[in-house]
Amino acid sequence: MSQRQYPDGVLLGRARVPGHDHPRVVTVRDGTVFDITAKGFATVRDIAESGRAADYVQSAPGVAIGNADAILANSVAATQDASQPSLLSPIDLQAIKASGVTFxxxxxxxxxxxxxxxxxxxxxxxxxxxxxxxxxxxxxxxxxxxxxxxxxxxxxxxxxxxxxxxxxxGPDAEIFTKGQPMSSVGYGAEVGLHPISSWNNPEPEVAVVVTSKGEIIGATLGNDVNLRDVEGRSALLLGKAKDNNASASLGPFIRLFDGAFTLETVKQSEIALNVTGEDGFVLEGHSSMNQISRTPESLVAATIGEHHQYPDGLVLYLGTMFAPVKDRDGVGKGFTHKLGDIVTISTVELGSLSNRVNLSTVCPPWTYGTSRLLRDLAKADLL
Incomplete structure (x- = not known):
């Protein structure tokens, strides 16, 4: 990629840090990742709900845990060294929602x-x-x-x-639940395809971070992995097509809104997609957020309001305009993933999110949920 894997700006994320039982809340300062986990601010949700997320992250005391580039490199599942820090999905207790057919x-x-x-x-x-x-x-x-x-x-x-x-x-947007809180994967992790699918694709998207009051406070990149054959058989199979182990990828960090980065910046973002297969196949695509047919504000309003509350906030995938149709295995056969594909989604403003494709049944199972997090935080006297 021509740009760094993470952008400048006020960044918020989570990392697995040796010596700690629970994920740590982190930020990046001058190329170094700092652990800013603190009592009362032990989750990304706590910071997002504080009403001053960007100011807190900029001023919070922290402990340096390593070089950002090195930690990103160690986050790649295939080569990960468990004795060194690695990134996780940058959200925790937020609901994981998605909007569809917005381009x-x-x-x-x-x-x-x-x-x-x-x-x-x-x-x-x-x-x-x-x-x-x-x-x-x-x-x-x-x-x-x-x-x-x-x-x-x-x-x-x-x-x-x-x-x-x-x-x-029509008048109503498509809003659905992409996954449960704590189920998303981050930069470098494997993303999962249900083994019944033979026609599927990545969905490169911007995802906005929304508080329990409905305020959009930042954004990150996302891969809303999609099973085209499953959803194509029936829209009632949307859950089976969308919500599988490791099917929701987010990262590398949340970039919080400040004077230099706003929702208007997000609306003008240019999203690049690269899929590189072990078979030598390369697919490249491009999406322009200014082509979206429903504004991020309207999609958030369709998700949270008097009709539906999210006390821990939410992250909302905004949809994609990119639908891969490039033939892969022969004329007229179109595109579908193969195991081992490396999917990279990038924007100048949000960095790059890269994941390797595998079966959802082979990706590491999701075992660390909300109850485990709360027990670990209580044990560490961070609640």
């Missing part, structure tokens, strides 16, 4: 998935047919608008209306 390309690909019924061989033909039928630049539509309603009516008349078009241009 036009993603919208059309979801329609194709549904029409193909999980058969990737039919996708290329269907793509052309559906685009010809629609005959409208959906990127110019405002979801829920009068114009969008007219397009919806025209599509129903043509017989190609879809539940994905409903959430893509």
């Amino acid at each position: 036009v390309v993603s919208l059309l690909e979801r329609v194709i998935e549904e029409q193909a019924r999980g058969d990737k061989a039919r996708a290329d033909t269907l793509r052309g047919e559906i685009l010809e039928l629609i005959g409208t630049d959906l990127s110019e539509l405002v979801p829920g608008s009068e114009t969008a309603a007219k397009v919806k009516a025209a599509l129903i008349e043509k017989g190609v209306w879809s539940q994905y078009l409903e959430v893509g241009i």
